[in-house]
Amino acid sequence: MKRSNEPIFWSLFGAGGMLSALVAPILIFITGIIAPIGLWMPGQALAYSRVLGFAQHWLGKLMLMAVISLFLFHAVHRIYHGLHDIGVHAGTAARVAAYGSALLGTLISAYLLIVAGLR
């Protein structure tokens, strides 16, 4: 019997689900709401030099990489399986597009973190 590759994607979905359950609400709240409107978060908290420093630190790189990659793998897994619920009977192409875009996002973030390190 051919071995299923589902456990890989299920694990990535699970890891992303766990990480997003822990930190996604607060990240959305900070970067998308309170920092832009300047409430409970001073403007210099997300100042260029500070965020660049974070992206240049190995721990910051690891955190950004984990957030972007795992959030993407979690989301595309749900979106792919959710297609059936809205009456779209997706095949292999949709599967490749879903996980492929998460992989692409992961590679782009890795590249950008390397570029950020050179600044």
Added chain:
Amino acid sequence: MARIKTYVRPMQGWWRRNPYYVRYMIREASSVFLAIYTVILLVGLFRLTQGEAAWDAWRAALASPGSIVFHWLALLTVSYHAYTWWKVAPKTAPDLRIAGRPLPELVITAGGWLATLGTSALVYLIVRWM
């Protein structure tokens, strides 16, 4: 070969017929908001590599009314995902036992919610003061 015409029950709007399915669809829809949010972060990282002016332009775009509305919706749906994630944790977690007795479901779920609150406070403090 002639196509056999069997009756196929229409499934249009199936999830609107039952509140349980509505909640299920909101949970699944959270992933769309999470995906868009992650792409916004990725764009932010790209703008960061372009220099200070590009970074500030990204931040200005995030302050636009449309962006704020999107992030409120994302916050609500993704928070609902976090709520449900811990709600099902007793079923998805490995068998947890203390002194041979299975951990009560409420302990696992409440522990998860507390973990989310704890990490949220930690992330806030780090972003603000570290």
